[in-house]
Amino acid sequence: MGVRQMLARGRRENRTAWLLLGPIVLYLIIFQIIPVLAGFALGFMNWVGVFTKPTFAGFNNFVRFFEDPLYITTLWNAFYIGVIAMSVNIIIGLVGALLLNMPISGKTLIRSIWFAPTVTSTVAVAQIFLAFIDPASGVINRFIMSIGMKPIAWGYSTFWMVFWIIIYSVWRGIGSCMILWLAGLQSIDPCLYEAASMEGARGSQQFWHITLPSLRGITAYMLITSFIAALQIFEAVFFISRGGPFGTTEVIVYRIFRDFYGDFNFGMAGSGSIIITLIIIVFSLFTARWYTMKEGTNA
Helix, strand or coil, X not given: CCHHHHHHHHHHHHHHHHHHHHHHHHHHHHHHHHHHHHHHHHCCEECECCCCCCEEXXXXXXXXXXXXXHHHHHHHHHHHHHHHHHHHHHHHHHHHXXXXXXXXXXXXXXXXXXXXXXXXXXXXXXXXXXXXXXXXXXXXXXXXXXXXXXXXXXXXCHHHHXXXXXXXXXXXXXXXXXXXXXXXXXXXXXXXXXXXXXCCCCHHHHHHHHHHHHCHHHHHHHHHHHHHHHHCCCHHHHHHXXXXXXXXXXXXXXXXXXXXXXXXXXXXXXXXXXXXXXXHHHHHHHHHHHHHHHHHHHC
């Protein structure tokens, strides 16, 4: 094959590659990169109202964020609600993965049942929850009234709203969590357990000294992704509580949503997005550092 033929073939391959990758790159630029850059720029703008002219505000939006109790409260709400949901998710997911890793029948069906809420439409899942907790015709209140008790006004109780948000978040995320744990468990060399059994190690000892240390990489990944999901909790609040009662379940992403689409305060929405992004980056770096240190210690 001559040089010209090789060059012509290379150009054809390049064109084919760009034809395949071009739409993907264009999609990333339009729907990922540009929105991220625009959101970053908005954080430094004073822009309230669609038809007003934005002006440069410097760090004023960030100062207001940390001085206004409303934003601090929404950040705290996202943290404690999300961390509770994250912890429950991780623990139950690990227990479910341990059970599915045992030689039991019907594991495929059980996995499908656990994973079904993850792939189910958000709107459908929300409607199921609302059908259960509707104050007038909800399934739970009907059952409560059938046994002679007074119905519960879920929407006026912070405790119950937080409870249902956590239940919704756990139900939605438990499938992904369990699958990841299961993948980690199945990657552990069975010879380790056989050697431990020959040394007389019991099941609990094998769990603490073989299973958990072997899952350190998955644990770090789970902590990072679960924390991101926890801090970005939105759909449960949007569909179930709408931030109520009286704003006690309003979280930071829901506040950003209201700033942008409700109050048209684009500057505060942008600054809030930047702040939670920085929090996620810092947490991810610390978690990755912890994992690296542990791996270096055990090396």
